[in-house]
Amino acid sequence: MPRRIDDGPRPKHAQLSDVLAELAVRELGPDVAIPSERELMTTYDVSRATVRKAIDNLVAGGLLHRIQGKGTFVARPRVESRLHLASFSQDMLRRGLTPSTRLLRVDEERPPAQVATTLHLGARGTAWRIDRIRLADGQPMALEQGWYPTSLLPGLDAEDLSGSLYTLFDVRYGLAIDAAEQTLWGEAAEGAMARRLEAPVHTPLLVFRRVSSAAGRPLEHVVSRYRGDRYQVHMTLGATPPPASPGTSPTTTTHHRTTSSTTSSTTRREPS
Incomplete structure (x- = not known):
């Protein structure tokens, strides 16, 4: 069952970043696509802005990378x-x-x-x-x-x-x-x-x-x-x-x- 994203003191995008990081490392692995923005919005009941900010954080940290026209993928370790x-x-x-x-x-x-x-x-x-x-x-x-x-x-x-x-x-x-x-x-x-x-x-x-x-x-x-x-x-x-x-x-x-x-x-x- 997906982890719940709640309205606690920690921002929702930060909670979702943690969820996606765990998904990338433990289940997906390098070069595997993460779920689409729409899937993440539906699964975790969050807005598109929250999803994009969570993904942006992981792209900036090097865990994910975007390929234009294809989606967002788990990055290979540097x-x-x-x-x-x-x-x-x-x-x-x-x-x-x-x-x-x-x-x-x-x-x-x-x-x-x-x-x-x-x-x-x-x-x-x-x-x-x-x-x-x-x-x-x-x-x-x-x-x-x-x-x-x-x-x-x-x-x-x-x-x-x-x-x-x-x-x-x-x-x-x-x-x-x-x-x-x-x-x-x-x-x-x-x-x-x-x-x-x-x-x-x-x-x-x-x-x-x-x-x-x-x-x-x-x-x-x-x-x-x-x-x-x-x-x-x-x-x-x-x-x-x-x-x-x-x-x-x-x-x-x-x-x-x-x-x-x-x-x-x-x-x-x-x-x-």
């Missing part, structure tokens, strides 16, 4: 990442998820000027451009565009690029990624980006730009766009930041502590 130096494959395996990859393209090109400078390519150096969709348990999680110096990684286009590039660089080329600088910002999924991630338009994205090096040599410039409804970042903040790099605004540098070390925008840790 994958949580503590900022550390590891590949996507290593990160997902650590969380008990199965990583996989859709390779979109691999080409030798002259990268944009900023990337060429970052990778120390000189006036005529080229890099491998690798575009990939990264999946966890078969669900699109991130879209990557990476640049890698051809001079350090000859023949990379002939290698298997479906797994961890960090492992490939170490085993095949003897180049172990041991340091990186990473910047994070937010965007919204639009057009082709949304389609490739199989995400509704305007889905929030967490965007990471990472420049990684091996023994002091820049080896990677990659921008990864993660679905914000499936991925979150955990940081433990320290009270005293390390000195900012020359010319860096104090408002643009994030200082955080991972499980094993204190870092700023430069993260140094052996890959797991």
Whole structure:
């Protein structure tokens, strides 16, 4: 028998949110639709406004998500990442998820000027451009565009690029990624980006730009766009930041502590 929504001191929408949260977790599970607004109104004898407010609360909290024209569904739990130096494959395996990859393209090109400078390519150096969709348990999680110096990684286009590039660089080329600088910002999924991630338009994205090096040599410039409804970042903040790099605004540098070390925008840790 459905739980009764009463006129007590607690607002009806809050009571209904509790009911729907319990239903989502205990009975429905990820990707299953909750009852329609009309069904909820009839079952719990509440107004449409109460139903919508209850659902809005759970959508904002990440327990539910709406798909336009289809309804409201139980959301998959977000994958949580503590900022550390590891590949996507290593990160997902650590969380008990199965990583996989859709390779979109691999080409030798002259990268944009900023990337060429970052990778120390000189006036005529080229890099491998690798575009990939990264999946966890078969669900699109991130879209990557990476640049890698051809001079350090000859023949990379002939290698298997479906797994961890960090492992490939170490085993095949003897180049172990041991340091990186990473910047994070937010965007919204639009057009082709949304389609490739199989995400509704305007889905929030967490965007990471990472420049990684091996023994002091820049080896990677990659921008990864993660679905914000499936991925979150955990940081433990320290009270005293390390000195900012020359010319860096104090408002643009994030200082955080991972499980094993204190870092700023430069993260140094052996890959797991």
